Amino acid sequence: MATLYEQIVDAMGEMFGVHPGYRAAHAKGVFCRGNFTASAEAADLSRAGHLQGDPVEVSARFSNGSGKPEAPDADRRDGRGLAVKFHLPDGGDTDIVSISIPVFFVRTGEDFLAFTEARRPGPDGELDMERVGAFLGEHPETAEALQSILPALTPPASYAQVTYRGLHAFGLIDASGERRFVRYRFVPEAGERMLSDDEIDAADSDYLQAEIKQRLAAGPVRFELRAQLAGDGDSLTDPTVAWPQDRPDVALGTLELSELDAESEADGGVVVFDPMNVTDGIECSDDEILSARSRAYSVSIERRAAARAAG
Numbered sequence: 001m002a003t004l005y006e007q008i009v010d011a012m013g014e015m016f017g018v019h020p021g022y023r024a025a026h027a028k029g030v031f032c033r034g035n036f037t038a039s040a041e042a043a044d045l046s047r048a049g050h051l052q053g054d055p056v057e058v059s060a061r062f063s064n065g066s067g068k069p070e071a072p073d074a075d076r077r078d079g080r081g082l083a084v085k086f087h088l089p090d091g092g093d094t095d096i097v098s099i100s101i102p103v104f105f106v107r108t109g110e111d112f113l114a115f116t117e118a119r120r121p122g123p124d125g126e127l128d129m130e131r132v133g134a135f136l137g138e139h140p141e142t143a144e145a146l147q148s149i150l151p152a153l154t155p156p157a158s159y160a161q162v163t164y165r166g167l168h169a170f171g172l173i174d175a176s177g178e179r180r181f182v183r184y185r186f187v188p189e190a191g192e193r194m195l196s197d198d199e200i201d202a203a204d205s206d207y208l209q210a211e212i213k214q215r216l217a218a219g220p221v222r223f224e225l226r227a228q229l230a231g232d233g234d235s236l237t238d239p240t241v242a243w244p245q246d247r248p249d250v251a252l253g254t255l256e257l258s259e260l261d262a263e264s265e266a267d268g269g270v271v272v273f274d275p276m277n278v279t280d281g282i283e284c285s286d287d288e289i290l291s292a293r294s295r296a297y298s299v300s301i302e303r304r305a306a307a308r309a310a311g
């Protein structure tokens, strides 16, 4: 009997097609290299190695949410991703895996599977609105979350002009052991910009890939890593609900991506970004989606590694 996480990856394969050697989601992407320099405030919040102020090297990957490696960049129903691996002074690493939507659409792995199955296109290639409607009827939190998610799926002008969010709460632990829960986001220095309808219609299938290559050739791409602090009563486990905007919000530092990294995975290797890959000074919350993700990623990683090893 397949585990829930195998069923989730199988359901993704049914939705996007199975593409051996590729990620089951976020199949199309581009790797970059750069560094991260923490702000003075970051060390007050966490004793983690990359938050002490000295620059650390990073590996990053921009991606489209679809599991189709050939999916057009201007898809109006896709999220965009930014995964960042911080290389720590002690030789270890820690990841933030973020996406361009303001909240997530379900609360559990079981609901993720059910919603993925409900969205599977019918024989005509179209969504079965009756099935989707039935799921939404039983899950008002998803119907509510989609109100803010759908507009955020409009294709951006650039991977460098999107705010990417970590969505789950993480605990930051300071030098004295005090813990505060935060939600991360990467805010683009270049500002946010989405394409107009005409621009979307005219966009080349790989315009995001081409644009980021061109942009990086002209100079570094920067994002500010910010942390929104949880207030009293804010859920630490429900990623479908945004925290109120008036919560304290701290700049943790600057992510500077300086060049493309054409070597990563070029030799058949497999790079893994895992949202639960934290380090001393950071703790995962009990958000069920966070642990479901990590387990589903392991299934996808095992399968793509095996396919790549088989050549």
Ligand code: HEM
Residues within 6 Å of the ligand: 008, 009, 022, 023, 024, 025, 026, 029, 061, 062, 063, 080, 081, 082, 083, 097, 098, 099, 104, 108, 109, 112, 165, 166, 167, 168, 271, 272, 273, 289, 292, 293, 296, 297, 300, 301, 304
């Ligand atoms: C239960 C919910 C989720 C499931 C089942 C899921 C599933 C997956 C899978 C199977 C992969 C491919 C992993 C690999 O082969 O390396 C993936 C990649 C990714 N996911 Fe999720 N995901 C979920 C939620 C999220 C959330 C909440 C975010 C962001 C906050 C997110 C952002 C990403 C990104 C950016 C990647 C690409 C990472 C890379 O570039 O290597 N996902 N997801």
